[in-house]
Amino acid sequence: MMRVTDSMIFGNADLLSQRARVAVNTAEQQAATGVRVQHAGDDPAAAGQMISHQLNASRLTAIAAGATAASAELKSADGALQGVNNVLIRATEVATQMANSSNNAGDRASAAQEVDQLIASVVGDLNAKVGSRYVLGGTSDNAAPFSADGTYNGDANVRQVEIAPGVYQASSVNAAAAIKGVGGGVDVIGALQALSAALKANDPSAVSNTLTALQAGTSQVASARASAGNSMNTFDSAISLLQSQSGAETATVSALGDIDEVTAAGNLALAQRSLDAALTASAQGFQLSLLDKIR
Amino acid sequence: MGDLLSVLQNAASSLSAARGAAQTASNNLENVNTPGYSRQTAVIQSVIPSDRLGGATLGNGSMLATVTQSRDRFVEAQMPVALGSASSSLAQTNTLQSVTALDPSATDGIAASLGNFYSALRALQQDPSNPALRQTALASSQALARSFNQASSSISSARSAVDSQLQTTLPQVNQLASQVASLNLQIQQAGTSGGSPNALLDARQQAEDQLVQLTGAVPVKDNKGNVNLALSDGTALVSGDAAAQFSVAPDATNGGHLALRITHTDGTGPTAVQVSSGTLGGLITARDGALQSASSGLDQLAAGVADSVNTAHAAGFAEDGSTGRVLFTGTASAGTISVNAAIAADPTLFAAAGDPAAASGDAGALQAMIATESQTSVNGNTPEGAAAQLVAGFGSAQQSASALSDHDAAVSNQLTTMRASASGVSVDEETINLTQAQQGYQAIARVITAANACFDALFAVQ
Numbered sequence: 056m057m058r059v060t061d062s063m064i065f066g067n068a069d070l071l072s073q074r075a076r077v078a079v080n081t082a083e084q085q086a087a088t089g090v091r092v093q094h095a096g097d098d099p100a101a102a103g104q105m106i107s108h109q110l111n112a113s114r115l116t117a118i119a120a121g122a123t124a125a126s127a128e129l130k131s132a133d134g135a136l137q138g139v140n141n142v143l144i145r146a147t148e149v150a151t152q153m154a155n156s157s158n159n160a161g162d163r164a165s166a167a168q169e170v171d172q173l174i175a176s177v178v179g180d181l182n183a184k185v186g187s188r189y190v191l192g193g194t195s196d197n198a199a200p201f202s203a204d205g206t207y208n209g210d211a212n213v214r215q216v217e218i219a220p221g222v223y224q225a226s227s228v229n230a231a232a233a234i235k236g237v238g239g240g241v242d243v244i245g246a247l248q249a250l251s252a253a254l255k256a257n258d259p260s261a262v263s264n265t266l267t268a269l270q271a272g273t274s275q276v277a278s279a280r281a282s283a284g285n286s287m288n289t290f291d292s293a294i295s296l297l298q299s300q301s302g303a304e305t306a307t308v309s310a311l312g313d314i315d316e317v318t319a320a321g322n323l324a325l326a327q328r329s330l331d332a333a334l335t336a337s338a339q340g341f342q343l344s345l346l347d348k349i350r
Numbered sequence: 351m352g353d354l355l356s357v358l359q360n361a362a363s364s365l366s367a368a369r370g371a372a373q374t375a376s377n378n379l380e381n382v383n384t385p386g387y388s389r390q391t392a393v394i395q396s397v398i399p400s401d402r403l404g405g406a407t408l409g410n411g412s413m414l415a416t417v418t419q420s421r422d423r424f425v426e427a428q429m430p431v432a433l434g435s436a437s438s439s440l441a442q443t444n445t446l447q448s449v450t451a452l453d454p455s456a457t458d459g460i461a462a463s464l465g466n467f468y469s470a471l472r473a474l475q476q477d478p479s480n481p482a483l484r485q486t487a488l489a490s491s492q493a494l495a496r497s498f499n500q501a502s503s504s505i506s507s508a509r510s511a512v513d514s515q516l517q518t519t520l521p522q523v524n525q526l527a528s529q530v531a532s533l534n535l536q537i538q539q540a541g542t543s544g545g546s547p548n549a550l551l552d553a554r555q556q557a558e559d560q561l562v563q564l565t566g567a568v569p570v571k572d573n574k575g576n577v578n579l580a581l582s583d584g585t586a587l588v589s590g591d592a593a594a595q596f597s598v599a600p601d602a603t604n605g606g607h608l609a610l611r612i613t614h615t616d617g618t619g620p621t622a623v624q625v626s627s628g629t630l631g632g633l634i635t636a637r638d639g640a641l642q643s644a645s646s647g648l649d650q651l652a653a654g655v656a657d658s659v660n661t662a663h664a665a666g667f668a669e670d671g672s673t674g675r676v677l678f679t680g681t682a683s684a685g686t687i688s689v690n691a692a693i694a695a696d697p698t699l700f701a702a703a704g705d706p707a708a709a710s711g712d713a714g715a716l717q718a719m720i721a722t723e724s725q726t727s728v729n730g731n732t733p734e735g736a737a738a739q740l741v742a743g744f745g746s747a748q749q750s751a752s753a754l755s756d757h758d759a760a761v762s763n764q765l766t767t768m769r770a771s772a773s774g775v776s777v778d779e780e781t782i783n784l785t786q787a788q789q790g791y792q793a794i795a796r797v798i799t800a801a802n803a804c805f806d807a808l809f810a811v812q
Contacts, residue, residue: 096446197710214711
């Protein structure tokens with residue numbers, strides 16, 4: 056039979072109540088903060104995974120933000136190209152009409168004025184900005200890419216923006232090719248300027264000759280818009296996927312490191328009950344002594 | 351007549367024995383809460399009979415043979431290792447848990463700063479000439495460097511704190527070793543005069559326990575009754591009445607952290623000594639184990655990230671077209687890493703472009719810097735993998751130390767309970783012993799009264 060001594064009784068009471076209080080303290084902290092893995096040692100495997108998922112969530116969020124901005128810039132570029140397209144359609148109508156010999160010099164002079172206004176409108180559209188950036192300047196985006204006379208000041212570079220870690224997508228329109236026809240296309244502004252000149256010269260034949268370039272320019276701009284649209288679709292799909300993945304990563308971090316309220320409350324209640332039992336048992340043990348029974 | 355005197359003599363001896371039993375029980379009760387006190391037992395035995403009456407042998411009462419200490423040798427033999435291990439793992443746990451720099455949820459921790467750094471590069475990549483984004487990228491670079499600095503400083507502080515603890519603990523260790531040696535001598539001297547010097551034995555046991563907790567030394571009793579203590583590498587800490595003395599000296603091979611040295615019991619030394627258990631062993635294990643490993647892991651992570659980013663940055667071009675600058679300097683250690691002062695002073699020197707023309711929207715260098723995120727630049731790991739491995743590795747060390755501490759504490763508590771069961775004082779038991787001795791004393795007093803009545807009767811006959 057094991058002897059039970061007073062130091063055992065008090066030592067055990069101290070130990071048991073301390074253990075119970077530690078459990079209550081841990082449960083209280085978890086219930087108050089909702090955090091299960093506060094320190095790496097709380098769950099090393101989860102802690103390591105949390106780091107990976109946190110970084111991944113952060114990466115995906117940043118890529119989504121960049122893709123969102125790129126999509127907005129493409130929309131702006133597309134808007135500008137749509138304006139150019141509208142101008143080209145109108146210019147084609149004017150050219151077709153003014154190529155007819157029934158029009159006189161006055162009619163063509165007035166049409167030339169309209170075309171000049173259209174050219175100014177095109178230049179304005181093509182100098183579209185998002186924030187501080189000119190979206191149709193290529194990588195030379197801190198100054199207006201088109202001068203009033205139609206000179207292109209940008210470059211032929213196409214900016215690339217991430218749509219997934221390490222995967223890049225074209226995020227700008229190559230205005231040098233789409234508008235100025237670099238690489239074998241049509242100089243759209245040049246075609247408009249040629250129309251204006253032909254109208255001012257009251258030369259129906261020359262006016263008629265601009266139609267080919269205007270129609271080719273229309274196709275060229277439409278092609279650029281289609282390309283921009285594809286990129287926009289790619290970005291929009293990527294954004295949706297990135298946001299979904301980022302949300303999943305954040306949820307995983309939470310699942311690894313947090314504790315749900317019900318579990319936390321249950322743990323706290325259990326720990327408090329254990330502490331109550333430990334204290335009650337200790338107090339009962341202290342009350343029983345032979346000293347209280349003999350005189 | 352002679353027989354009646356024998357009765358009185360026997361009663362006197364028996365009374366003395368009963369008084370000894372009562373005093374022993376009283377002493378036990380008075381020391382019920384005295385740390386290190388072992389319950390004492392009065393050993394009363396019959397006096398060997400020498401009187402004969404007719405053909406019968408008459409008893410000669412009782413006597414107090416000795417007062418013994420109650421100790422369970424089986425438990426006592428296991429206590430030193432249990433106490434040393436429990437103290438060692440507790441010291442390790444406390445030291446490792448004081449480091450929070452690698453907490454996975456820290457908002458300003460390495461992972462968050464690393465994520466923010468690459469996010470800022472991505473934002474700048476979208477609009478490289480934007481001064482606000484450039485400033486943000488610079489600030490994120492500085493925050494990342496600061497985060498490495500802080501984590502390194504936190505680990506370094508914990509390691510330095512161990513040095514301080516060693517320095518404050520050693521005087522106590524030296525004092526206890528001297529105390530055990532001195533008590534060895536006193537107990538030997540007391541033993542020559544007969545009897546068991548119980549109070550001295552208790553004092554030595556208590557000092558021995560404390561010394562074992564601090565150093566993990568193993569006690570060995572010699573045939574003279576001395577307790578000799580040997581450290582884990584076999585070095586004698588206490589040998590008879592001589593005690594070795596600890597000291598510390600900076601260890602150049604360990605970043606100047608303090609190494610233990612010992613002046614031996616024969617006065618030679620000091621020489622280097624290895625302590626792998628007890629509080630000292632736990633502190634050193636934490637400092638030179640998990641903390642050093644975390645520190646070097648952090649240095650490797652910082653250097654891997656910074657060097658790969660620096661390579662991409664140096665190949666890029668600033669707004670003014672200049673090139674060849676690194677973004678981070680002092681990359682050899684996480685504690686010294688910082689952002690290039692020239693770039694910090696002039697954010698336009700942040701090399702975003704990949705082309706010498708450095709067009710405003712050129713983000714070639716930024717893309718190369720972003721690509722370092724997935725490069726295996728840290729000992730075959732990506733920065734993300736290395737950071738996760740660092741945190742998980744340190745967490746495992748924390749958890750292992752904590753689990754070991756719980757286990758060792760449970761073993762130690764169990765043995766302490768068993769020791770308390772064998773050597774502790776029970777108030778109930780001693781109250782019974784005291785009452786028993788008191789009643790025995792009263793009964794023996796009755797014998798004297800009876801013998802006295804016999805004498806009176808004899809004297810009345812004359």
